[in-house]
Amino acid sequence: MNKSDSATRPIPSPGYDRDVSCNLRLCFVADGRAMHIHNWMRHFQLSGFEVHLISTYPCDRGDPPVASLHVVPLDYSAGVRARAGGAEARTTHGAPAVARLRGSLLWRALAEIKNRTAPSMVRLKSGRVRRIVESIRPDLVLAQRIPFEGILAAHALRNAPVPLLISSWGTDFTWIAARSRRIARLTRTALTRADGFHADCQRDLRLAREFGYSDSKPARLLIGNGGILPQAFYPGAVDESLMRRFQIPAGAPVVINARGAKPYIRNDMFFQSIPRVLRDRPETVFLGVGMCGNAMAESWVKRLGIGHAVRLLPFVEHLEMGRLFRLATVAVSPSDHDGTPNSLLEAIACGVFPVVGNIASVREWIEHGVNGLLCDQENADRSPK
16 A cells, blocks of 8 residues: 555544443644643543544653654654754743744744645645554544644545544634635635534634534534643732742732734734833833743843833743732733633633733623723724724
């Protein structure tokens, strides 16, 4: 059998000769570095399911470890990114080298390389994914986010009797598919193949239908990308050791931006708004998580002369983010594209007041002036809408 044959021949129906009393066998196709994926897998593992992972980036086996791990890189820059961010699988905002790269010309070039080459890599790697699925023989394949894990799984499993569940992440439709006709076309193909779909906002359920997902197939709203951990994110006392570590005066209001340096997060507007806040509340301290060493962030701080009020923090372990949120009065999320950001829910769970970009998905959570503020993420001079 050659490689082309492996991409088209039928896969035996999963579990047809297995004891029906055994637990279900799941196979994730996902970026195995992401904390969201670890949350999802841990939920099913602790519920007694047998969980396998096909990761599009090098990663560890998780905690608890998956039954099997297979790495199928989808872009030529994966090795560079993996070397830059060895700790990224276990953190919220990436390793220090990743923080330095984010927003740089090299990072943007790597992202562009991925977006241009990944569709072709899908065709090259789908045979391998199909063979892995054949060996695992799962009852269900779960592809976490559409580009490019959902696209890869759909291409690998076309004409196969294995049920495929695809999820969307916040930028899948409004940013990635919207910027490329080719990716938009592949998104439609993936959703046509999918047997089930879930999203973390109502907007994406609607957009999935517009991209061709059938009204006759099940679709669900599942917020939280694997859940919010109550043992880490809860209201509570301020950690005085963190106050001293970040040189935050007692009683100073703290504004935290936990979104890191991503291309769809308008950190330029975040930094430009700081002098305006300081005019009214000069004692305010601003925390930028995952921005330590980031050239863009450092440039804005220097240009605006706000270094005395800003703390650019290094990467933070996910379970430590609750301690940071409990320092804050306000959490900001100035995004152009998003679903339901986990960091927003985690901040709210810690009792922090949200100020967020005025986009459809976030408006599902925030009513302006009632439980938060909507801001114009494209204009630092404009008052909240």
